[in-house]
Each structure stands twice: as structure tokens, then as C-alpha cells.
Amino acid sequence: MAAVATCGTGTGSPGSTVAAASKNNVTSFQRRGPKASGSDSGYSRLASIAGTRPSVRNGQLLVSTGLPALDQLLGGGLAVGTVLLIEEDKYNLYSPLLFKYFLAEGIVSGHTLLVASAKEDPAGILQELPAPILDDNCKKEFDEDEYNHKTPETNIKMKIAWRYQLLPKMEARPVSSSRFGHYYDLSKRIPQELIEASKWHGFFLPEKISTLNVEPCSLTHGYVRLLQFIQNIIYEEGFDGSNPQRKQKNILRIGIQSLGSPLWGDNICCTENCDNSHSLMKFLYVLRGLLRASLSACIITMPTHLIQNKAIIARVANLSDTVIGLESFIGSERETNPLYKDYHGLIHIRQIPRLNNLICDVSDVKDLAFKLKRKLFSIERLHLPPDLSDTVSRSSKQDLAESAKLLGPGCGMMAGGEKHLDF
Structure with a gap:
């Protein structure tokens, strides 16, 4: 820190130093500016990237x-240079939604997209x-959707247990505008103007495999062609950083x-002892190196x-950075279980x-x-349903208690005994 010089002869006391500084409206804590030589490269802030x-x-x-609720679970978002693996549900009904959320966020944020599918x-x-x-x-859209989704019983305001009141709330609806993360309406499609204004690259395997001429290797032809396509996009458009982009930096x-x-x-997926079982692992290993x-x-x-x-799973x-699994209730015994009646x-x-x-x-x-x-x-914390009725049969209470044992310590610890948990 730069010291404040005192006027007069001799060595000034600390009190005189403070008095002189306040008199001249000068503080000893001053913000350091750029160097006098004009070289401010060491003090320039890093260029921020949109989104x-x-x-x-x-x-x-x-x-x-x-999906802001998923960002909260992952520690704030998905780290650049990493792979997010989503284990599809049995009938592949809900995993495509997370896939589309990720791509839609890229279009809104102005990022470049690369979509690959077979x-x-x-x-x-x-x-x-x-x-x-x-x-x-x-706020109006979410309030309307939340009101229409609730049943008449859930619209009644009631007092819940104190242990659930202390739990932090999930971010399921927006409270204010934010530049990081957006919310989307699944009942509507993205405007065509946003798609036309965005920059994206498509990889459709049936169109690429016909013109494929590769040497025999341990990778399948589809994986080799996809790795070459991703590598060309990264190198040609400067996402690797070796050739600095002339324009503003962006995310792929x-x-x-x-x-x-x-x-x-x-x-x-066809046999347990397949011939090219290491092909997928090698593809993920090379992909992580590119990312x-x-x-x-x-x-x-x-x-x-x-x-x-x-x-293999x-x-x-192990070759992925973040792994998320989706388990659907469709076709399982949990679909009719009263514990999971409010969830899918x-x-x-x-x-x-x-x-x-x-x-x-x-x-x-x-x-x-x-x-x-x-x-x-929406992603929510799984809670035990309240039992406020005295006419609930003993068999249903036993079913709830048995289902509560399957949960973790967040919901099932107090319901671990034979006695049913009442609020």
C-alpha cells in the first residue's frame, strides 16, 4: 500500500498522518491503476463468455x-471440459427432456451446438x-402451471413437520431474472428465429456412414467418424485455444x-461377451482428451x-465426469405405491x-x-406423504412404512421402525 506523506519537518505521529489524510481527502488505501509504461496486460480482466x-x-x-434445479445439484452447473452421462430411463421418455434442455440453453446463451444422433x-x-x-x-406461467397440477387436497394449506421445514428448498421456479440458466415451457416449441440465428452442426450417422472410408481399427466406424467430426469442429473454429479466435470466445x-x-x-447391448467391448471405452477416453x-x-x-x-457400465x-441416472415408475410396482403418487x-x-x-x-x-x-x-426432494386421516387402513400404513425403508436417511430414518410415522 502506498503510504501518505506528511507535511512539515521531522517524523509525524500516526495521529498527524490520519489528520493530514482526512484534511486532503486522501486515504492510504488506494486502488492500484495500470502501470505508467502503458502496459496493462497484467491488470486486464479475463474476457467473460456469455452463458x-x-x-x-x-x-x-x-x-x-x-435446468436450474439440476445445476444446483451439480454444484452450480456443468464444468467446461467435462462429460455429463445420463442413464436413460427404461422407456426413454424423460431422458430426452434433459438432452433438449441442454441444447435449448445453448441456443438462448448464444453457444455453438454440435448434435450427434444415430x-x-x-x-x-x-x-x-x-x-x-x-x-x-x-412468474405468471409457473404459477398457472403449479396451480393446475395441484389436486384439491394439496391446495389446502397445512402445517408440515418441523424436520421438513428446516430442509433447504430446491430451485423449482424462478424468483428473479438471471443471466445464467433459463426456464423453458415444454408445451411450446422454440421460435424458428432463434434456431436460424444460432450456429449449430449436425451429425446424422446414416448419412455419414455411407461415405466412410477408414482403416480397420479397434473402434467402430460410427465412433471413428464422430470423433473426426468433433475434432474438426474444435480445431477449425478455434475452441481448442491453439489458434486464438479473432472474435469473442464462445462455448461448444x-x-x-x-x-x-x-x-x-x-x-x-446385444450380448454379454461382445467382440468390441472396449470400443466404447476408447471412444470416451479420446473424447475426454478433446474436451x-x-x-x-x-x-x-x-x-x-x-x-x-x-x-462395462x-x-x-469411470470415464465420465458426471453421471446421472433416471428411474421411471412406469411398469414397476412403485407406479401404484401411494408413497410415489405425486412423482413420475x-x-x-x-x-x-x-x-x-x-x-x-x-x-x-x-x-x-x-x-x-x-x-x-421439476426435480424435488422426496418426502413422505402426510397421514392426516384416522380411517387409513392398517395395510396401507404398513405399505408406506415398508416403502420408507427403501429411502435414504433424509426420509426413512424416522420411519425405520414398525410404527407408522404420523404428523
Whole structure:
């Protein structure tokens, strides 16, 4: 810090120094400006990228997944240079929503998209993205959807147990406008003007495989062609940083749909002892190397419930940075269980990366469920339903108690005994 000079002869006392500083309206704590030589490169701030923010834990650059509640569970968002693996639900009804949220957030934030699929045309996927909700009508839209989704019993205001009141609330609806993360209306499609103004690249495997001429290797032809396509986009458009972009820096969002399915030429879903079982692992290993050295983030959906060899699932999880599993209640006994009557499935946070840190930012709540409303896909904490009626049969109470044992310590600890939990 620069010291304040005192007037007069001799050495001034601290009191005279403060008096002189206050008299001349000068403080000893002054903001350091650029060097006199004019070289201010050491003091210039880093150029910010639209749709990103640094992590408060490790300083890693984050992008939004398109679902603010999911960003909160992942420690603020998806880190740039990492892979997010989504384990598809059994009937593949809810995992495409997270995939579309990620792509829609990229269009709204002005990021470059790379959509790869072996089943659907990437242009058709973009046409089905949800429409963003403007800040002016945001609160009104969510209030209307929440009111229509509630049953007459849930509209009645009641006092809940104190242990649930102390739990932090999930961010399920917007409270103010924010530049990081947006909200979307699933009942509407994204405007065509936003798609035309965005920059995106599509990889449709049936169109690429016909013109493919590669040498025999351990990777399937579809994986080789996709890696070459991603590498060319990263290098040609300067996302790797080796050739600095002349324009403002941007983020590349990569979305790969149903990776590992038979449509990609992989047979890990068909037999337990497949010939090219290491092909998928090598693809993920090379993909992570490309992401680590570039301004890009990737989301992959994979039908892990179809993979016969469970050891392959463990290896795929180890080669991914973040792993999220979706478990749908459709076709299971939980669909008719009264404990899960307000939800459509469970969401499992299986793995969170440790970036620039020895520990990962793990959420305190393990019991998470999701439900699909008319306009919103929401993630909530799984709570036990209140039992306020004296006419509930003993068999239903026993079913609730048995179901509560399946939950983690957040909901099932107090219901672990034979006695049913009453509020």
C-alpha cells in the first residue's frame, strides 16, 4: 500500500498522518491503476463468455444444463471440459427432456451446438426444443402451471413437520431474472428465429456412414467418424485455444444421443461377451482428451439398462465426469405405491467430478424425485406423504412404512421402525 506523506519537518505521529489524510481527502488505501509504461496486460480482466460463470468452490468455468434445479445439484452447473452421462430411463421418455434442455440453453446463451444422433435427424431435434420463458411472463406461467397440477387436497394449506421445514428448498421456479440458466415451457416449441440465428452442426450417422472410408481399427466406424467430426469442429473454429479466435470466445455444446445402442454399430447391448467391448471405452477416453483441451461441454445419453455386462457400465462411469441416472415408475410396482403418487420417477446423482479439489461438491439430499407437469420438468426432494386421516387402513400404513425403508436417511430414518410415522 502506498503510504501518505506528511507535511512539515521531522517524523509525524500516526495521529498527524490520519489528520493530514482526512484534511486532503486522501486515504492510504488506494486502488492500484495500470502501470505508467502503458502496459496493462497484467491488470486486464479475463474476457467473460456469455452463458458461463466461475464456480465459487474451485474457480472452474461452468455452463448451465438448462435446468436450474439440476445445476444446483451439480454444484452450480456443468464444468467446461467435462462429460455429463445420463442413464436413460427404461422407456426413454424423460431422458430426452434433459438432452433438449441442454441444447435449448445453448441456443438462448448464444453457444455453438454440435448434435450427434444415430436415430433422429439433428435438424428435427432442434425443432422440438422447448421455448424459453421470458422474465416478464415467467412468474405468471409457473404459477398457472403449479396451480393446475395441484389436486384439491394439496391446495389446502397445512402445517408440515418441523424436520421438513428446516430442509433447504430446491430451485423449482424462478424468483428473479438471471443471466445464467433459463426456464423453458415444454408445451411450446422454440421460435424458428432463434434456431436460424444460432450456429449449430449436425451429425446424422446414416448419412455419414455411407461415405466412410477408414482403416480397420479397434473402434467402430460410427465412433471413428464422430470423433473426426468433433475434432474438426474444435480445431477449425478455434475452441481448442491453439489458434486464438479473432472474435469473442464462445462455448461448444456437444450432445450425443443414445450412445452405445445398436444403431451406432455397437453390440454391447446385444450380448454379454461382445467382440468390441472396449470400443466404447476408447471412444470416451479420446473424447475426454478433446474436451479437456477445449472450451466445450458434452452431454451423452446412454441406454445402460440394455447393457448386458455390468462391468462395462462401471468402466463407462469411470470415464465420465458426471453421471446421472433416471428411474421411471412406469411398469414397476412403485407406479401404484401411494408413497410415489405425486412423482413420475427417481433421479440418482451417481457421480460428481473432483475438479481442482480433493473432494467433490456432493448434495446433502440423496432422496430426489422428478415429475413432469404440463410445462415444466421439476426435480424435488422426496418426502413422505402426510397421514392426516384416522380411517387409513392398517395395510396401507404398513405399505408406506415398508416403502420408507427403501429411502435414504433424509426420509426413512424416522420411519425405520414398525410404527407408522404420523404428523
